[in-house]
Amino acid sequence: MWDLCTNSLDAAKLRGAAYGDVRVMHLRQRDLTTKNGQVGTLSQSESIGLGIRVLANGAWGFASTDRLTREGVAACAAQAVSIAKASALAKRDEVVMAPEKAYVDSWQAPFRKDPFEIPLETQLALLLAADAEMRRVRGVTLTETGMQFRKIDSWFASTIGSRIHQRKVISGCGIAATSFQKEEIQKRSYPNSFGGQHSLQGYELVDSLDLLKNAPIIAEEAAALHSATQCPEKIGTLILGSSQLGLQIHESIGHPIELDRVLGQEANFAGTSFLTLDQLNKLKYASSIVNVVADARLDHGQGLGTFAYDDEGVPAQCTDIIKNGQFRGYLSNRETAHLVGLDRSSGTMRTESWNRLPIIRMTNVSLLPGTWDYDDLISDTHDGILMETNRSWSIDDRRYQFQFSTEIGWEIKGGKKVRMLKNPSYSGITTEFWNSCDAICKFDHWTLWGTPNCGKGQPMQTMGTGHGASPARFRNVRIGTAFSNQ
């Protein structure tokens, strides 16, 4: 692979590239699903190719190919340089890249059980057993289960001399029960919606989930939701379960801190951000108990945003985003770092595949644990609503105004969960919401959730991001908005 990298970089330099970086990536994936006791999807795929990014005439070009021959990668490099020269026809400023050292390294993400070595029969048997457990519950009309495994090798090289090989194994697993009754569809998922939990782990992730124990629980809840009380519409106290809070972090902190959005580079598609450059170190983003980091290091956990180097050859880092409630940092790359006074990229350039350009992405953007025990948080809440497991999510293109709904809610009265609520939802303005946070649970209740489906960029790229969170409480939140028209 290194020969392919060298050949393409040499060809780019020969054609006039002032800088170039190249990624050869080999991606392998296996997908298994069941539906109503039958195998649904059963497939695997592999893809290998090369993508090269070059700077020529002061502008960027990128090209990719699956022709992994000396001639194929040289032609690809030449195409990238030609494209860069075309870009120069409509450039405004010279590209300035923050300095970075050259690294020669090889890194493998840790895992205990290679999911591609676990017999398929074992994997399917577990999914079918969980499926059967859910179908045993009266009122359940649709059961779904799934596993997804990926193994990604990437070889990165650049004209500054870096050569970095990384291997990652990613696993995902989840189950869901749906109930259609009386003109209403209700659904419960475990351990999270939209495919379950995803992390930088091997099959040990699946082992840790205890699907068979949880399958009947969510199936019972899906059926019971039909007779639950409708979530009221009011201003009140809200407790979010950790997976829902993970998505809240993703949408209302993770995206607005992307510096490419802030600078208008995503204005046509993903949108911009309310976090304009003048807000840095001035905005009170959240209450003083809120601390948020973007941490790609393994020390933070085995999340979907964990790696040793980003796809620009910059080592993984931990960046303070919110410190004691104050806005402290953005996600940057080598090109944008200097615009916020940094002398180095924060290491957040990531690409979906060999045929996509690396762009600024969330790593693991996590809310650090607080001090509360979960039981104490519930018992300390006189009148509130606990919401768990995302059902829908939406936020404006500058990341101010959001609305989320969850699969299930629980009314809390006098410090106790007293009854189930259906169709729970809440909405708000990002900074008002985070400033209303008055309690965060401690590390015992903290989970590093994986969001496997974050879409951004043109052409669209899907990326996995990590979000650590423990349950937290928010005051004076607008509740029940999504169904206020019903």
Added chain:
Amino acid sequence: MKPAAKTKKASAGARAKAAELLPERELRRIVGTVLRLAKSTAAEETEVHVDEVASALTRFANNAIHQNVAEHGLTVSIRTVADGRTARATTNRIDEDSLRAAIEASLSLAHSQPKDPRLLPMPAKQRYRSVNRFIKPTAALSAEERALAVRRACDLAVKENQVAAGIYSNGQSQSALGNSRGLFAAYRETHSEFSITVQEASAASWAKANSPDVRAFDPQKLAARASEKAHLAVNARELPPGRYTVILEPAAVLDLVGFLFYDFAATALQDKRSCLNDRMGKPLFGQDITISDDVYHPLQQGAPFDGEGLPRQRVLLVDRGIPKNLVYSRAAAKAAHKQPTGHGFALPNEYGEAPMNLVFVGGDSSIDKMVASTERGLLVTRLWYIREVDPYEKVMTGMTRDGLFLVENGRVMGAVRNFRFNQSIIEMLKNVELLGPAVRATGEEAFEMVVPAMKVRDFYFSEVTKF
């Protein structure tokens, strides 16, 4: 803002040309190779998909190109059947060893599962209606031509003290599908797209078009339209949330009604997750709503065959407000004692099928006429981040974006801060007062479809944002 730097036009020798697709005979050869290799394995039936794409995209922001990419790739996806079981393996390596490994991987996956008593034999040879959507000038558009068009759009923004961002893309793709029962289908098409967001102060507006034929739209006209609307969008005032009459431009209609397409899948009804469960054959929408799925419509795109190789049929989904028909894969059709309609996804999958080429019957009201007929309402350019709140009542939430305007006494009176909506699509399609001509619309949430602009009463906005 300073104008985009002017440089000499690149010489023809240095032009970044688009990659060429393989000739169809090469795709036939790959399919034939896989079928030949599979004969010496345990596979009783074999199906091969070959997909090739060559595309390029120029991206601009802050009145300059900041990203500019090209890709070329080919994948071979193989489904085998053995002893009543099936599975799929996909690779992008086309040497015989890699293809043989993919066949074996597919068989290994298939063997790992219980027998599927509902598995159907692969379909035999089919006849397809010819569709020509491969336009040479689209395939030939170069990086330099895209860059020069982008520069002209950016120059316009600079002249107007505005900031432009967007994309200009073009490409070509082809698919071939063959199986061991003699079926073979092939299709190629081109695509092109220009999208632009123009910002003025804190306001923004947007215009976008796409087509198999790059000559079907003019990037300069789209840039001018976005520029004019951005200027109108400044100084937005805040209005209270509530029910408003809205005039939805086609892109806004598309991105909402696009969420309906999956509900017309027979498998979704069998799974009881469709909003049409218990509603087929009964009046559901207004009498002015008629929807078909029609891949052959001149404003549509896509192959004339489905994931199993069956010819796509035109299906009348909604007739004057009444849901009449569903689309069926072969398996869903057998379960429902119907005929398949050619809308199945590649097997194996759990979703079955979906109509991907919705065509609404339009009316004759222009947007100007809709505005002129409105005493008080809102003109909506586009919608954003639409998600499903209630799957049975089809309540969707989302935001307005890039140009929301107050209409009073038949005139556009100025810009309004963006709203969040929580609106049932079913209710919306009951409340349509006027329809525009159906056009090919493109947004960001749904596939391109042929939809009209709509004037709708009592559209519900629940909250307002800060811009």
